[in-house]
Amino acid sequence: MEACWQCGHPQHESLFCQFCNSLQRPTPDYYRFLGLERKLSLDSKDLQNRFYNLSRLLHPDRYLRRTPKERQYSLEATAILNDAYRVLRDHVLRAEYVLKEEGFNIGEQRSENVPPELLEEVFELNLALEELRGGDSSARPQLCEAYARFVAMQDEADNRLSELFRRYDTTGDREALAEVRGVLNRRKYIRNLVSEVEKELAASAA
Ligand SMILES: [Zn+2]
Known part of the structure; x- marks a missing residue:
């Protein structure tokens, strides 16, 4: 378990410290980032709500007077958030993501290989x-x-x-x-x- 870089309290995979509320280093895992279990079927409304909620919390204006570290994390987190939303909202991209995370090789389908x-x-x-x-x-x-x-x-x-x-x-x-x-x-x-x-x-x- 990681500790908060700011106050040292243990963190439970949360983007914000539960004690001092400072932004933590974002995980690159799309599901964990959005606080979701790794499921292939997702509720698109719930996904959208999580996206808007995090977009608001990560808005650059909120970090103007924060430490350079938090400003850096907010940029990284915003990039991950946008990628995660783009991939997870699309059932094909989402399935490819899960396959890759589960160790499957998903080579490009070559058009000459007719089923x-x-x-x-x-x-x-x-x-x-x-x-x-x-x-x-x-x-x-x-x-x-x-x-x-x-x-x-x-x-x-x-x-x-x-x-x-x-x-x-x-x-x-x-x-x-x-x-x-x-x-x-x-x-x-x-x-x-x-x-x-x-x-x-x-x-x-x-
Ligand atoms: Zn803290």
Whole structure:
């Protein structure tokens, strides 16, 4: 347990000393920083309240007449707060963060690694994309259909993620985390396809 740098009282992982109220060295752990348990499912309203509350407490105006040490800590804490909020409010970034903290390797999904069950769909999609790029607008309806299918797959992936989040949060089961990683990779692949098709459809409509 650390002691307060100012008054020496033991600290219980609090950003402010319970005795002298001075700002302590901020933890870089997003969950601990926000006073949350490391859960994959988070209440977004609660997260937002914590963010606004800490933003107010860390406002630079409050530290103008404080010691250089506290001013330094307030800057570090503000940077961590902003990163933590950006990451934890997004279910994909949040899951990637937890995977990394739990020792999983989350390499970038390379776009050439097509998930095997999507090979045929992706092959047909690429043919339609080629036709459209070649100026054949008859490929457009087919592409719109494929687009709708891939958007639906992305929704399915999100539903699966919610289930796995709940499973991990209640059981702490690492197999659930491993499965989260698989679904995230698949989702990232689908997400890239969806943006590519969106771009082509917009370009060909112009
Ligand atoms: Zn203190």
